[in-house]
Amino acid sequence: MIYWSANSTNSNQQSLSGSNPKKKVHSGNANNELEWRDLEDYPLNLSQQEVMIEEGKAGSSWGKSEINSGYNSLLSRTLQVKGSKVNCFFDTEAPKILVVDDHAASRMTAAALLAMEGYEVIEADSGAAAVVLVTQKHPDLILLDVMMPGMDGFEVCHLLKQDEHTRLIPVIFITALNDRRSRIRGIEVGADDFLTKPFDRVELAARVKSLVRQKRLNEDLDHAEQVLFSIARAIESRDPNTGDHCERLVTLGQNFGEYLNLSRSQLRDLMWGGYLHDIGKVGIPDAVLLKNEQLTLEDWEMMQQHVLIGEKICQPLRSMRGVIPIIRHHHERWNGSGYPDGLKSNEIPFLAQVFQLIDIYDALTSERPYKRAFSPAEALSVMWEETQAGWRNPELMQRFTDFIHTYNLK
Structure with missing residues (x-):
């Protein structure tokens, strides 16, 4: 299981207990940037029930408003893996995944699984926060919960798919099992795929990897087209x-x-x-x-x-x-x-x-x-x-x- 504990006002340590108690995650700054160390062998079979947050610890930075100033309810953390598994599939920097869910346990489960796979993970706990982060961080994929207070997942997806600058970002909706209505609505607003809770590690990794690869291919194609248009405009200027x-x-x-x-x-x-x-x-x-x-x-x-x-x-x-x-x-x-x-x-x-x-x-x-x-x-x-x-x-x-x-x- 995962526990969060605070050793000081500027440093958080996450200890993993269970089959591999020696594995740790360290956070060393107020921007909530995490560095995952020695996690390559840790079994990725975490479920939502196995994720626990130790609340009430003095000095814990995750809920402090001063650290998250300007974002209100937004939570944003970057998780990176040394020698990441995903590097064998992508030649450039690790792809960024934005996880959006108002339930902290579910959000942290997805973030942990993706971070262990080598992705750079960004978190948001509301639709409004997600929209802000998309424009700031330019993620390669969004894992988006459907039911959220305020701006729900459908609104977020529709907004992003209508924007020329964000339409190529794949969106995976997180839905309840057999939620047919949500899936149909998701297709209508432009969702690229669906996942059900609790997450299956293998399925999550496969779907994310496939869509990120497709997104980068689309970007390459889009860049090639833009080069042609630039050449055409240069010819016209002659x-x-x-x-x-x-x-x-x-x-x-x-x-x-x-x-x-x-x-x-x-x-x-x-x-x-x-x-x-x-x-x-x-x-x-x-x-x-x-x-x-x-x-x-x-x-x-x-x-x-x-x-x-x-x-x-x-x-x-x-x-x-x-x-x-x-x-x-x-x-x-x-x-x-x-x-x-x-x-x-x-x-x-x-x-x-x-x-x-x-x-x-x-x-x-x-x-x-x-x-x-x-x-x-x-x-x-x-x-x-x-x-x-x-x-x-x-x-x-x-x-x-x-x-x-x-x-x-x-």
């Missing part, structure tokens, strides 16, 4: 004449996509296409890309390569599969006179057809060194001339015209 072309395409693409009732994934691909459609221009020399006079045949052949270069840049990322057809085919024409593949009519991917309309419209309605900014009516007139010449999808062009008339009335 040509000061385009202004905020990409940003306008993203906004216009979202609005036109919603008008067409595109799916969520199609909307995302269309918006990402706004940033990445010309990323291949990173391989086009400035002498060609920024040339003011008419391009020569050699220049034009080189310029056409940007769609193929862009495809190669984005191809390794699986998340770009829906964007790649936009990058490669947004210069195709309905009658087959476009490039790079000379596709005709509906051989051209639908999102590429949609994107080329908003791309052309923005170019026509924006000022360039060689032209003034056309009015919406003038731009649509030019696009209809191209449609009659066989360059555009007539049906889609009509829908785009209707959309622009509606959009400009907002």
